[in-house]
Amino acid sequence: MNLSIFLKQVVDFSSEELEDIVSHFEKESVQKNEILVREGQICSKLYFIEKGVGRSYYLKEDGMEITQWFFIDGKIMSSIESFFQQVPSIYYLEMLEDSVIYSITRERLDMLFARYHNMEKFGRLLSTEMLTRVVNKLNALQFQTARERYEYMLKEFPDISTRVSLGFIASYLGMTQETLSRIRRNDSKKS
Amino acid sequence: MNLSIFLKQVVDFSSEELEDIVSHFEKESVQKNEILVREGQICSKLYFIEKGVGRSYYLKEDGMEITQWFFIDGKIMSSIESFFQQVPSIYYLEMLEDSVIYSITRERLDMLFARYHNMEKFGRLLSTEMLTRVVNKLNALQFQTARERYEYMLKEFPDISTRVSLGFIASYLGMTQETLSRIRRNDSKKS
DNA sequence: TGTATCCTTTGACCTATGTCAAAAAGTAAA
DNA sequence: TTTACTTTTTGACATAGGTCAAAGGATACA
Numbered sequence: 001m002n003l004s005i006f007l008k009q010v011v012d013f014s015s016e017e018l019e020d021i022v023s024h025f026e027k028e029s030v031q032k033n034e035i036l037v038r039e040g041q042i043c044s045k046l047y048f049i050e051k052g053v054g055r056s057y058y059l060k061e062d063g064m065e066i067t068q069w070f071f072i073d074g075k076i077m078s079s080i081e082s083f084f085q086q087v088p089s090i091y092y093l094e095m096l097e098d099s100v101i102y103s104i105t106r107e108r109l110d111m112l113f114a115r116y117h118n119m120e121k122f123g124r125l126l127s128t129e130m131l132t133r134v135v136n137k138l139n140a141l142q143f144q145t146a147r148e149r150y151e152y153m154l155k156e157f158p159d160i161s162t163r164v165s166l167g168f169i170a171s172y173l174g175m176t177q178e179t180l181s182r183i184r185r186n187d188s189k190k191s
Numbered sequence: 192m193n194l195s196i197f198l199k200q201v202v203d204f205s206s207e208e209l210e211d212i213v214s215h216f217e218k219e220s221v222q223k224n225e226i227l228v229r230e231g232q233i234c235s236k237l238y239f240i241e242k243g244v245g246r247s248y249y250l251k252e253d254g255m256e257i258t259q260w261f262f263i264d265g266k267i268m269s270s271i272e273s274f275f276q277q278v279p280s281i282y283y284l285e286m287l288e289d290s291v292i293y294s295i296t297r298e299r300l301d302m303l304f305a306r307y308h309n310m311e312k313f314g315r316l317l318s319t320e321m322l323t324r325v326v327n328k329l330n331a332l333q334f335q336t337a338r339e340r341y342e343y344m345l346k347e348f349p350d351i352s353t354r355v356s357l358g359f360i361a362s363y364l365g366m367t368q369e370t371l372s373r374i375r376r377n378d379s380k381k382s
Numbered sequence: 383t384g385t386a387t388c389c390t391t392t393g394a395c396c397t398a399t400g401t402c403a404a405a406a407a408g409t410a411a412a
Numbered sequence: 413t414t415t416a417c418t419t420t421t422t423g424a425c426a427t428a429g430g431t432c433a434a435a436g437g438a439t440a441c442a
Contacts, residue, residue, distance in 0.1 A: 058330075066334050068326075081323040113315075117308045124304075124315040131322045132272040134329060135259075139249075141332045142365040143257050146399070165419065174333040179399060181421055337429065356389065370429055372391055 001074035003048050003102050011122045021112055021119065025102040036093040043079035043089045045103040047071075052099020053163055056091040057171070067172040070160050076126060077101070096164050141174055147183050149173045192265035194239050194293050202313045212303055212310065216293040227284040234270035234280045236294040238262075243290020244354055247282040248362070258363040261351050267317060268292070287355050332365055338374050340364045 004022050007013060013021065025048065030036070037043045039058065047054075054071040056079060068091055071077035082089035083106060095101075112119045133156070140152035153173055154161065161169060170180040195213050198204060204212065216239065221227070228234045230249065238245075245262040247270060259282055262268035273280035274297060286292075303310045324347070331343035344364055345352065352360060361371040 060334065068330070068333075080319070081326065084319045085323065113312070117311060120308060120311040120315055121304070124311055124318060127315060127318040127322055128271070128275045131318055131325060132276065134322060134325050135272065138325060138329050138332065139259070141329065142259075143251065143362070167419075171334070176400060177420075178401085178422085182399095185421075358389075367430060368390075369392085369431085373429090376391075 001050065003050065006048060006074060007122065010125050011118050013118055017116055017118060024108045024112060025104045028101050028103055030095045030099050030101060032095060032098050034095050036095065037079050037089050038092055039090060040088050042086055043082035043093070045078070045105055046083055046109060047077040048102040049073045049075055049077055050100040050102060052095055052097045052101065053160070054093060054095045054099065055168060056093050058091050065171060067168045070157050070164070070172065072157065072160065080130070146175045146179050149175065150180065150183050192241065194241065197239060197265060198313065201316050202309050204309055208307055208309060215299045215303060216295045219292050219294055221286045221290050221292060223286060223289050225286050227286065228270050228280050229283055230281060231279050233277055234273035234284070236269070236296055237274055237300060238268040239293040240264045240266055240268055241291040241293060243286055243288045243292065244351070245284060245286045245290065246359060247284050249282050256362060258359045261348050261355070261363065263348065263351065271321070337366045337370050340366070341371065341374050
């Protein structure tokens with residue numbers, strides 16, 4: 001999905017607003033496995049994914065990677081807390097496919113927030129939407145079995161399971177890859 | 192904490208803005224165990240808690256109550272998704288102490304969002320803050336032991352453990368009350 | 383001051399899921 | 413097509429935390 005269509009879909013920007021806003025984004029092509037932000041860095045940009053998939057993850061003390069979120073095309077990607085509170089990121093941001101993304105810096109975004117009331121609204125709507133998505137995941141993790149959590153993820157990210165490796169999905173769901181593998185085996189038996 | 196101090200702390204409103212905004216809230220006194228919103232209702236108000244504590248919870252199919260979030264004095268309380276997307280709430284909102292709260296309807300809030308750019312900013316900042324808090328909980332639930340989850344909660348809600356019953360905290364943390372009780376026993380042995 | 387109600391703790395036992403290790407399958411590169 | 417590497421599956425076993433049941437403690441109220 002195209003950036004201005006995405007923007008327009010959230011808030012009814014005027015053509016002039018839209019043009020100005022889009023002009024502050026920069027197009028970037030990034031390759032599979034490229035890392036946009038590392039742990040400890042302050043995430044200075046917000047990304048819109050035109051094409052591709054990314055994830056955020058962090059490292060446990062034992063070095064294990066825990067996937068925190070998947071970001072798919074047509075959505076915003078960032079290390080949210082780091083970007084908005086300007087604190088060091090606890091996450092890595094990594095692209096999992098060759099991707100086309102649009103980035104905007106915090107300074108430019110703040111400028112747009114100040115310039116356009118509509119842009120502020122866009123920011124508000126975006127974060128409430130993200131909030132409800134995160135809360136959905138929270139519900140899945142709080143009191144559901146491994147299989148129910150997997151079902152939640154199929155709803156939230158319908159096509160992700162064919163695009164990224166099983167280990168990433170397993171850690172996203174708070175389970176081991178062995179467990180996820182066994183869940184899938186049982187599913188395929190039934191069908 | 193007082194409502195206008197709270198507002199001013201988040202965004203630098205002018206005195207006139209502040210006065211107008213505060214005038215659209217209504218003060219309510221509610222008793223312990225009173226339910227503000229039930230499952231299936233559309234949550235029509237956003238609340239500011241001046242004094243007291245509340246929680247949101249939902250019912251599992253077997254009737255078990257799962258606490259989703261605690262709301263303490265000096266913070267905003269609502270059934271977020273229901274309020275912002277105007278969909279039926281999957282949560283109950285309940286006060287756990289005799290409380291003093293200020294409420295504002297969705298219509299009035301929308302009007303204030305439209306009237307004041309600063310108010311829109313307030314909404315945005317509030318939801319990004321909430322977002323980071325929810326993400327913190329998510330991290331705790333995703334790959335931590337019961338004891339680590341309990342430690343997370345002591346940080347997030349330092350005094351809640353003395354104010355609400357153990358069963359509520361246990362379900363908030365995605366564990367049974369027996370497990371939480373045993374964790375506390377071990378803690379007290381050590382000290 | 384007794385009685386009912388609710389909340390917390392404890393014990394015995396069970397199960398879902400984790401851990402570890404190895405085999406199998408898939409993918410890429412030479 | 414062979415070799416090397418990565419990802420997924422499988423099996424055997426271990427364990428954190430769940431379940432169920434009962435006993436204690438608190439709290440309220442009549």
